[in-house]
Amino acid sequence: MNRKVVIFLGPPGSGKGTQAELLSEKWGVPTISMGDLLREEKKKDTELGRTIKEKVDQGELVSDDLAQQIIHKRIEQDDTGSGFILDGFPRKESQLRNLDEVLRDVFGSLPSVQAVYIKVSDEEVKRRLGGRRICDNCGANYHIEFKPPQKEGVCDVCEGELRQRGDDTEEVIQKRLEEFHEHNTSLVEGFKQRDQLVTVDGERSIEEIHRDIMDKI
Numbered sequence: 001m002n003r004k005v006v007i008f009l010g011p012p013g014s015g016k017g018t019q020a021e022l023l024s025e026k027w028g029v030p031t032i033s034m035g036d037l038l039r040e041e042k043k044k045d046t047e048l049g050r051t052i053k054e055k056v057d058q059g060e061l062v063s064d065d066l067a068q069q070i071i072h073k074r075i076e077q078d079d080t081g082s083g084f085i086l087d088g089f090p091r092k093e094s095q096l097r098n099l100d101e102v103l104r105d106v107f108g109s110l111p112s113v114q115a116v117y118i119k120v121s122d123e124e125v126k127r128r129l130g131g132r133r134i135c136d137n138c139g140a141n142y143h144i145e146f147k148p149p150q151k152e153g154v155c156d157v158c159e160g161e162l163r164q165r166g167d168d169t170e171e172v173i174q175k176r177l178e179e180f181h182e183h184n185t186s187l188v189e190g191f192k193q194r195d196q197l198v199t200v201d202g203e204r205s206i207e208e209i210h211r212d213i214m215d216k217i
């Protein structure tokens, strides 16, 4: 297989991570989630960890320089040779240019890139993220309405305590949506101009969306 990079675009809660994982399994290439990489760093008791925590907990983007450094370090690991999937990077046009730089630096040239924009309304995003609960212990995902645990507040897998992600509160969700809208139009336009964009309706079942993506890429 030629090295291929698939980039998922869409608002928070649009299912980028879920669709990225499905594609990852199918193709046997890694998914790189910027949000996960940042949450890993955030846990550390370091200057960098504290800087990231301040931004992420407020629903603000970390600086382009920092995002580029983190993504560069991850892409240069040796599991990306056959391609990879990006979830949450780039999030704006300036980061698209930074990604070009990283790809040229790591691979010597630009690989084939395909962006998949998962469209979901703001109302749906608020419903999905507001009800999301995550196990403190094993990281399993639940939703109070769509995927409730058997016992309220308790993980089915490990009986850990279920919590709301710090940035899934109403106020921070609103802020994350504003960040998204501020940057998304020009980012989508950038991919369109490169002839690298497909769009899918994200308000359907996970399987339907997955099939649609497989048909289009």
Ligand code: AMP
Pocket (backbone or CB within 6 Å): 012, 034, 035, 036, 038, 055, 056, 057, 059, 060, 061, 062, 063, 067, 087, 088, 089, 090, 091, 095, 167, 176
């Ligand atoms: P996510 O898990 O994708 O919703 O990301 C969680 C948070 O991480 C975002 O609200 C931002 O604070 C930060 N973040 C994720 N991706 C980026 C990025 N590409 N650039 C800057 N900050 C980011």
